[in-house]
Amino acid sequence: MKLKGWKELEMGAVIPEAGNAEQYNTGSWRAFRPQWIEENCIQCLFCWIYCPDSSVTVKDGKRGEFDYGHCKGCGVCAHECPGKKGNKAIVMVEEGN
Amino acid sequence: MGKKLAITGNQAVAEAMKQINPDVCAAYPITPSTEIMQRFASFVSDGVVDTELVTVESEHSAMSACIGASAAGGRVMTATSSQGLALMWEMLHIASGMRLPIAMALVNRALSAPLNIHGDHSDGMGSRDCGWIQLYSENAQEAYDNIFQAVRIAEHEDIRLPAMVCMDGFIISHSIESMEFLPDDVVKDFIGEFKPTNPLLDVDKPVTYGPLVLPDYYIEFKKAQHEAIKRAKRVTLEVAKEFEKISGRSYGLFESYRLEDAEIAIVVLNSAAGTAKDVVDAFRDKGIKVGLLKPRLFRPFPYEEVADALGGAKVIGVFDRADSFGGFGPMYMEIASAMVASGSSPLMINRIYGLGGRDFMPEDAEAVIKELVEIADTGKAGTLKEYIGVRE
Numbered sequence: 001m002k003l004k005g006w007k008e009l010e011m012g013a014v015i016p017e018a019g020n021a022e023q024y025n026t027g028s029w030r031a032f033r034p035q036w037i038e039e040n041c042i043q044c045l046f047c048w049i050y051c052p053d054s055s056v057t058v059k060d061g062k063r064g065e066f067d068y069g070h071c072k073g074c075g076v077c078a079h080e081c082p083g084k085k086g087n088k089a090i091v092m093v094e095e096g097n
Numbered sequence: 098m099g100k101k102l103a104i105t106g107n108q109a110v111a112e113a114m115k116q117i118n119p120d121v122c123a124a125y126p127i128t129p130s131t132e133i134m135q136r137f138a139s140f141v142s143d144g145v146v147d148t149e150l151v152t153v154e155s156e157h158s159a160m161s162a163c164i165g166a167s168a169a170g171g172r173v174m175t176a177t178s179s180q181g182l183a184l185m186w187e188m189l190h191i192a193s194g195m196r197l198p199i200a201m202a203l204v205n206r207a208l209s210a211p212l213n214i215h216g217d218h219s220d221g222m223g224s225r226d227c228g229w230i231q232l233y234s235e236n237a238q239e240a241y242d243n244i245f246q247a248v249r250i251a252e253h254e255d256i257r258l259p260a261m262v263c264m265d266g267f268i269i270s271h272s273i274e275s276m277e278f279l280p281d282d283v284v285k286d287f288i289g290e291f292k293p294t295n296p297l298l299d300v301d302k303p304v305t306y307g308p309l310v311l312p313d314y315y316i317e318f319k320k321a322q323h324e325a326i327k328r329a330k331r332v333t334l335e336v337a338k339e340f341e342k343i344s345g346r347s348y349g350l351f352e353s354y355r356l357e358d359a360e361i362a363i364v365v366l367n368s369a370a371g372t373a374k375d376v377v378d379a380f381r382d383k384g385i386k387v388g389l390l391k392p393r394l395f396r397p398f399p400y401e402e403v404a405d406a407l408g409g410a411k412v413i414g415v416f417d418r419a420d421s422f423g424g425f426g427p428m429y430m431e432i433a434s435a436m437v438a439s440g441s442s443p444l445m446i447n448r449i450y451g452l453g454g455r456d457f458m459p460e461d462a463e464a465v466i467k468e469l470v471e472i473a474d475t476g477k478a479g480t481l482k483e484y485i486g487v488r489e
Contacts, residue, residue, distance in 0.1 A: 006317040006324075011257060012196030013318050014295045015305035 022070075027055070030073035032092040034066055041089035047077035099278040106237040106269035109276060110176065110202045110262075111136035113244040115146055116284040119200075120171030120291075123151035123162035127181035128214045129266040130204035134176055156181035160188035160199075167197035168306045170296025172248070175199070178266060179206035182220045186227065192259045193228025194322065195306055196294075198251035199259040201229075202244065205367070205418075206266040207453040215454020216266035218366065218419040221395075222427040228322060230260035230329050231396040235352075235370050238276040240264040242346060243393075245279075245287060249336045252291055255328045263395075265368040267454060283343050326397045333394050350399040352391040353406050355381060359388030361469045362410035362443075364432055366392055369416065369450070369457040376462040387466055398431050404439030407432070412444045412473045414465050418451045425482055444472050447482040461486050 010016050041063070048056040048063055055071035057064045078090040104112075111133045114122070122141075124134040141150045149171075151162045156177055167173040177185065182203060192199050205221050207213040221231060232247055234240040243262040251260040264270060279287075295304045310318060330350065337348040354374050356362060365373045370391040380387045390406055392398075407413060413436070417426025424430070429447035436443060448465050451457045465485065472478050 003313060004317070006320040009314070009317055009321060011294060011321070012194065012306070013308055013310050013314075014195075015308055016295060016302075018303040018305075 025069045027067075027069050027071050030068075030071060030095055032073040032075060033068065033095050034071065034073065034075070034077050034090050035093050036063075036066060037087075037089050037091065040084045040087045042082070042084055044082060046080045046082065047090060050076045050080045052076065099280050099283075101275060101277045103273050103275050104237060105132070105271055105273050106240050106264050107132035107204070107271065108136060109237040109241040110244055110264075111140070112278065113241050114174055114202075115140045116279070116281055117172070117174065117245070117248060117288055118146045119148050119174040121149045121151065121163070121166035121173045122175055123153055123159045123166065123173075124175045124177070125153055125156045125159045125181060127156065127178045129206055129216070129270045130176045130178040130181070130202065132270070133202055133204070156184040157188060160185040160192065163199045164188060164192050164195065164197055167192070167199050168195060168296070169298045170293035172252075172291040173197075173199045174201065174248075176202040176204065178204045179208055179214075179220045182224055183208060186224065189224055189227035189229060189259075191307070194318070196257040196322070196325070197259060198248075198257050200244065200248045200251055201259065201261045202240070203261045203263045204266045204270045205263050213453040214266070216268050216270075216368075216418075217452045217454065218263070218417075218427075219452075221261070221263045222419040222421075224261070225396060225427060228258065228326065229396060230256075230258055230326065231394070232260065232262050233367050233393055233395055234262060234264040234269070235367055235391060236269055236276075237264070237274050238346070240269065241276060241278070242340065242344065242348065245284060246333070246336045246340055246348065248288055249339075250329055250332050253332045253336075254294075256325055256332055257294060258322075258326055258329065263367070268368045277344075279344060287340070287343055329397050330394065330399055348393065350394045350402050351406070352393065354389040354391065356388030356390060356406055356409075358386055359409060360386045360411050361466065361473055362388050362390060362407050362413045363462070363466065363469070364390045364392065364407075364413065364415045364428060365462075366395075366416070366418065366428060369418065372457055372459055373416075373462040376459050376466065379463075380466055385466075385470060387469075392428070395431075398435070400431075400435040400438055403432065404435040404441065407436065407443070408439065408441055410443050412469045412478070413446075414469045415445060415447050416465070417447060417449050420449050420452070429482070444476070444478045445481070446472070446478050449482070449484045450486055455486055457486070
């Protein structure tokens with residue numbers, strides 16, 4: 001992305017567009033990546049509720065893939081996931097593996 | 098023509114604020130500026146103004162509330178002095194960095210320690226680098242006139258920066274002198290309506306103030322701020338021209354007093370300039386070519402124009418009512434920068450006077466001018482920086 005020059009900036013560093021933090025990719029420094037194992041998922045949406053960064057995408061009431069552009073890998077989703085019959089639907093995997 | 102009254106500097110500023118009728122004032126009392134907000138609070142309780150007066154628990158909170166109210170879209174004013182301004186320090190940078198046109202009256206007072214409530218310029222000079230426009234005033238009339246102009250300069254669409262109007266604590270704030278008021282409707286027309294940029298209260302267009310800006314953009318915002326405050330020089334002159342039309346009083350970036358053919362120049366800020374002008378007259382009567390420059394717009398500093406005005410002088414004495422300990426006084430540094438940049442090299446001395454409200458007497462100005470005459474004759478400046486009016 002081409003960075004703007006000083007004349008093109010909004011005065012006083014005001015952000016004029018609501019909700020545009022979504023456009024800023026903040027997931028790059030993640031050490032562990034949550035991995036969704038669909039066959040163990042009961043669609044309880046605990047992960048969606050607990051995620052502090054809105055990185056669990058939900059469509060038509062069902063969760064889909066993680067938004068890795070914003071997930072920091074905190075692991076809260078994996079911790080809260082009840083899984084199915086003792087098998088977690090979210091596990092943390094070290095990045096690069 | 099407005100009515101003429103005998104009035105204190107603080108009263109004059111409170112009256113100016115009444116005529117401006119700002120949307121929000123947040124303030125905390127501190128000597129010698131207390132009387133401004135005390136009187137203004139009466140205007141609020143009497144229903145003379147529509148202002149929302151926010152009484153807060155400190156000056157840090159006062160400036161914080163001003164910032165919030167200004168970002169919300171209001172015309173905002175406050176007043177303070179000394180330690181109060183010092184406590185506002187981090188918020189002063191936020192007001193300017195967010196480009197919020199807050200107007201503040203600063204009644205200049207010494208900084209502790211030792212504790213002292215009297216007038217010097219340590220507070221104003223200490224906030225020199227906070228990104229605020231600074232206008233200095235010799236007397237109550239100038240303080241009153243500068244308040245209106247400060248609001249106009251700050252709110253100008255090419256600027257959008259906070260501005261402070263400075264006057265000397267007690268010497269001006271508490272002394273009664275005769276001055277002329279402008280009629281309310283004339284002030285109202287001159288001030289106009291405030292049109293905020295990106296007001297937070299515009300719920301149809303939500304915006305965010307105060308985001309984190311990292312090394313990839315911070316310096317671009319500062320460059321924009323630098324360019325904006327530079328423009329304040331031009332706008333100050335434009336506003337002064339308009340103000341002259343409604344008041345008959347003319348203002349510039351600074352006042353030149355008998356400088357045209359001066360071989361010896363002195364630079365004196367605020368109330369002491371009044372005293373020094375009398376002494377300049379006395380030397381002129383003796384045929385000595387002395388002149389005085391009284392800065393008005395200190396931030397942004399008009400380097401080229403000042404150098405031009407002082408260009409003919411062989412020797413310059415710069416008076417500072419504040420010290421940068423271990424360095425030259427703040428005014429000296431500006432004048433020296435101006436002269437060096439212009440390529441002229443007069444002999445320049447720096448004299449620190451009047452700290453903590455010590456009276457500046459005609460004899461003080463006289464002694465320095467005599468010293469300057471000697472320097473002009475011998476071509477040698479002795480001690481460059483020295484305190485005057487101080488006991489051994």
